[in-house]
Amino acid sequence: MDLIVAGSKDGLVMVEAGAKEWAGQMGVLEAHLAANGPYVMGKDFTIGDIPVGLVVNRWFSIPFQKPEFKAVSGYYDRLAQRQPYRAHGRNGTP
Known part of the structure; x- marks a missing residue:
């Protein structure tokens, strides 16, 4: 693994x-949720949504230009309706 040096052309x-x-x-997840959602395994929240939900939270938390994924956004909103996800998956943010 290479070290990314802030401000360097190679790092960028x-x-x-x-x-x-x-x-x-995330595009793969978008297609999957659009075809099979609203959750990773279909209509019900399962243990599989926990690690995926953490990745999705990170996706929305890091500021960089990203494509719009409507199914992923909807998934994130559904997860955010769950108090345990708000407390642990979103670091306590609403």
């Missing part, structure tokens, strides 16, 4: 590449 390239890869993976 690596960050942009990582963001592009992450967006691709």
Whole structure:
């Protein structure tokens, strides 16, 4: 793993590449939720939503330009209606 140095051209390239890869993976989740949602395994919240929900929280918490994923946004909103997710998955934010 390479060290990303703030302000370096190589560091910026690596960050942009990582963001592009992450967006691709979120696109996979978008397609899955749109076809099979509202939760990861279908109509009910399951243990599988816990790790995915943490990734989705990180996605929305980090400020960078990202594509709009309506199914992922809806999923995030549904998770946020769950008090345990607000307390633990969103670091106590509403």
